Amino acid sequence: MKRAVLALADGTTFEGRALGASGETVGEVVFNTSMTGYQEILTDPSYVGQIVTMAYPEMGNVGANPGDQESAKPHAVGMVVRNATEQASNWRAQETLDVYLKRHGIVGIEGIDTRRLVRHVRTHGAQMGVISTEDHSPAALVERARKARGMEGLDLATGVSTQESYLFTTPSPNLLGEVPRPAPEPRFDVVAYDYGLKRSMLHFLVDVGCRVKVVPAGTSAEAVLAEKPHGIFLANGPGDPAAVKGADKVVAGLLGKVPVFGICLGHQILALALGGRTYKMKFGHRGANQPVKDLTTGKVEITSQNHGFAVDDASVKGKAVVSHINLNDGTVEGLSIPDARAFSVQYHPEASPGPHDARYLFSRFAKLMAGE
Numbered sequence: 001m002k003r004a005v006l007a008l009a010d011g012t013t014f015e016g017r018a019l020g021a022s023g024e025t026v027g028e029v030v031f032n033t034s035m036t037g038y039q040e041i042l043t044d045p046s047y048v049g050q051i052v053t054m055a056y057p058e059m060g061n062v063g064a065n066p067g068d069q070e071s072a073k074p075h076a077v078g079m080v081v082r083n084a085t086e087q088a089s090n091w092r093a094q095e096t097l098d099v100y101l102k103r104h105g106i107v108g109i110e111g112i113d114t115r116r117l118v119r120h121v122r123t124h125g126a127q128m129g130v131i132s133t134e135d136h137s138p139a140a141l142v143e144r145a146r147k148a149r150g151m152e153g154l155d156l157a158t159g160v161s162t163q164e165s166y167l168f169t170t171p172s173p174n175l176l177g178e179v180p181r182p183a184p185e186p187r188f189d190v191v192a193y194d195y196g197l198k199r200s201m202l203h204f205l206v207d208v209g210c211r212v213k214v215v216p217a218g219t220s221a222e223a224v225l226a227e228k229p230h231g232i233f234l235a236n237g238p239g240d241p242a243a244v245k246g247a248d249k250v251v252a253g254l255l256g257k258v259p260v261f262g263i264c265l266g267h268q269i270l271a272l273a274l275g276g277r278t279y280k281m282k283f284g285h286r287g288a289n290q291p292v293k294d295l296t297t298g299k300v301e302i303t304s305q306n307h308g309f310a311v312d313d314a315s316v317k318g319k320a321v322v323s324h325i326n327l328n329d330g331t332v333e334g335l336s337i338p339d340a341r342a343f344s345v346q347y348h349p350e351a352s353p354g355p356h357d358a359r360y361l362f363s364r365f366a367k368l369m370a371g372e
């Protein structure tokens with residue numbers, strides 16, 4: 001059993017066993033409270049530059065399979081778990097979590113007290129950390145974590161965005177292996193800004209009748225408007241929203257001209273385009289059990305989330321309506337700009353992983369485009 005050490009910038013260290021690839025990795029240490037869905041989490045490009053700790057103790061039970069990839073490869077730079085089971089017990093599994101991580105060169109650690117780590121991050125905030133399977137000297141690792149650059153001011157979205165535009169017309173797959181539902185006739189041409197998107201979002205857009213053209217993050221508003229799309233979709237993505245080069249200006253150039261729907265980083269960029277402000281949260285929201293209240297209907301949705309920044313509600317006063325709030329901490333979870341036919345949510349209606357309470361938002365976007 002190979003040893004591994006996790007060291008945080010504030011000097012806290014944990015000793016455990018190596019999981020996945022051997023080596024050393026540096027990233028912001030965050031935690032996710034989802035009980036399942038580790039493969040979708042690892043392959044969510046919003047985790048670029050982050051070491052993800054799974055708060056639930058037992059991981060790896062369903063192994064890994066090609067169907068659960070949210071993008072081509074894992075984007076998290078490290079993984080921390082209490083116990084990674086050595087056996088994958090699911091008919092879809094093609095390999096174990098350990099083999100999957102090794103194959104993709106992701107360094108992880110298991111066998112540490114993840115309750116202590118999660119409580120520490122909750123109390124002291126997310127911070128930079130190092131996992132090493134090679135160097136076990138806590139002092140040296142703490143020093144490297146201390147020197148690592150944090151998330152604030154980092155434009156990570158431009159780096160993971162697609163280089164070329166492409167058309168996406170595939171409806172969501174049927175995970176039970178049955179014949180998938182036929183795709184509905186496409187009624188809407190949607191341009192999706194790729195800031196680091198999860199594939200499920202595209203499937204669910206297709207499911208409500210969209211023909212989606214995915215474009216690089218830096219595509220100009222003029223180029224997009226010239227194509228006369230029915231709607232614009234702003235995807236999720238990693239890093240600091242305020243650092244995404246030129247994105248706020250591009251979105252400001254689109255607002256009011258065509259319906260807009262934004263998710264997570266897309267929601268934050270929409271707020272910035274309005275002249276709002278975003279800020280770094282203490283430890284963020286990551287999990288599949290975040291309660292969100294729709295202030296229009298009073299209804300509560302249980303949502304899937306993954307973000308470390310948030311929109312400052314005072315900064316969007318008079319520019320947008322705060323449509324949803326988080327019931328745990330009162331932070332902004334949704335914005336609506338009725339005059340501009342635009343809306344956005346901080347949480348993930350595509351779930352993957354998580355509950356499907358909010359999937360209706362894709363239909364709401366379709367209705368907005370249909371003028372209903």
Ligand SMILES: NC(=O)CC[C@H](N)C(=O)O
Pocket residue numbers: 046235236237238239240241263264265266306307308309310
């Ligand atoms: N999932 C996302 O789009 C995350 C948005 C942003 N990177 C944040 O951490 O807040």
